[in-house]
Amino acid sequence: MTTARQWRLVARPKGEPRPSDFELAEVEVPAPEDGQLLVRNLVMSVDPYMRGRMNDTRSYVPPYALGGPLDGGAVGEVVQSRAEGYAPGDVVLHGLGWRDYAVGPAKGFKVIDTDAAPAQAYLGVLGMPGLTAYAGLFAVAGMREGETVFVSGAAGAVGSLVGQLAKLRGATVVGSAGSAAKVEWLTRDLGLDAAFDYHAAPVAQQLEKAAPEGIDVYFDNVGGEHLEAAIGSLKVHGRAVICGMISQYNATEPSPAPRNLGMIVGKRLRIEGLLVRDHAGLQAEFVREVAPALAYGKIQVRETVVEGLENAPAAFLGLLRGENTGKMLVRIG
Amino acid sequence: MTTARQWRLVARPKGEPRPSDFELAEVEVPAPEDGQLLVRNLVMSVDPYMRGRMNDTRSYVPPYALGGPLDGGAVGEVVQSRAEGYAPGDVVLHGLGWRDYAVGPAKGFKVIDTDAAPAQAYLGVLGMPGLTAYAGLFAVAGMREGETVFVSGAAGAVGSLVGQLAKLRGATVVGSAGSAAKVEWLTRDLGLDAAFDYHAAPVAQQLEKAAPEGIDVYFDNVGGEHLEAAIGSLKVHGRAVICGMISQYNATEPSPAPRNLGMIVGKRLRIEGLLVRDHAGLQAEFVREVAPALAYGKIQVRETVVEGLENAPAAFLGLLRGENTGKMLVRIG
16 A cells, blocks of 8 residues: 545635645555556646636536545656556656546556656646647637737746747737736747736737737637737637636636627627637647647747645645746646 | 708717707709719618717728718619619619618619519518528528527517528527517517517526527627626537627627626637628528528518608617517608
């Protein structure tokens, strides 16, 4: 038997989650059964969508059970294998994060190539956030060369890839982020055409200045004021991809924005929701385009790494407050 | 010279338009120049979109000029022709309504066949409202047989066609309207599967009862509470076509609904604006499907006809208040 630690949700957050909503439990990890693996986690992901799963509301993924372990993307090393095709030492991508040891059926674990890219890249640029950016920009929004793209949360895991992918395919790109340092990263290192700190002045005003002729595509990670400003700026036949609305996730009352939705008619806007699970078919095409770009430094990646499983809730809370630049990760191993 | 009457906009309405915002002027109509026609109007259309043109805001059509004549769809009879292909007595469809005589270049006038359908049908079922319904339902929403469609303003010019076209193509259809009499017309005469009076109880509650398993397509003519209820009811990958938001047109403050827009992500909803001008290419296909359906009584039409050009503003105000069933027209001739 192995003793493991796992984070549990012990209270459903009202508004911003509090440390007391989480509890670090010690559990005995059962030996893997036939067809199962025992994995020691090295790194886990915290993602904005997890906030929604902490509410007791029906959504696209079931809510976390109260008193039960949290889960999410993680990378670990196989300790013990009772499944064909997996050997101790293999590094695997899987969905049993928020714990230091994971046991489960082998089909939930995918061996990854850590020579091709560092392990944690499979939680970010080459993983779910990367495919989200790729699918949203190209499959949902149908972005074309020469268009102007606005991405909110542009220094986040998804947003920073949206901006760079759009640039690689010949768009003019404007990004918003939550600090001057992030803005500098976006324009100086990532090559965005313009970026602004959304705390500095109203979003609509800064967007108007950055893209005076309007935008063709809006990639929404933030919602609220950002979405309203984007609807105002979108040109005729513009498209908004709604990937997330992080500004709304801690709201305790339904949010009333945007107030200019009527513009959707005259400008024939299309506003469409995005979940990466619908776009698994793009995985091969995505890797073909992004892996070489990454290898040749055409795409740059930053990560914000919090040390220690015991700090996972703090990492998650920091993510919701925008304390990360690039992908927010927790190193466990 | 001919003396003619024309309605002018003399004040931009704040909120609900008032009779004093309009003025009926007498003008001398010039003789048609080479290439022009003089037309005596028989019937004119009032449409919800005209309310937007009374504001001094940039939109998809220029605003009406203050002190200038109003315009809009009309059918008239050629009195004098100085253009090839037009003869006195021809009945023509054109855009110079809100007046009893119109003069202009012949290319703005289209001869219509009043044997195939009554003249005013070209302002309704066979005209702009008909093509709007057809394009929105089939080209924008991509409605398929077996789906459930919800249409608001279902007893209006566009809405009553949306419901019937959806039924003809094998959908289950729910409609909302503003009176018990309209609801009865929708279910008893037009064959909708369910309909409700949106004044009787909250829209979300009545929609839930009428379509307990949710809807696939929402055709929006109303906005506000209706749109919020529809977003709540739409199934995964549901589509909302925004044709109009008549509940918002007289608003003096930006409207805060819908408050549940975040659902667009989890349900991967698509919300898209519709302007009929983008769909002129569907005109032939539309007439091929709708004209026979009309001839064989598979599509029923009601009109609300106000007598006399002097009552055109009253007809328009009545339209905004929902006093019409089917197309709202003003008989001039």
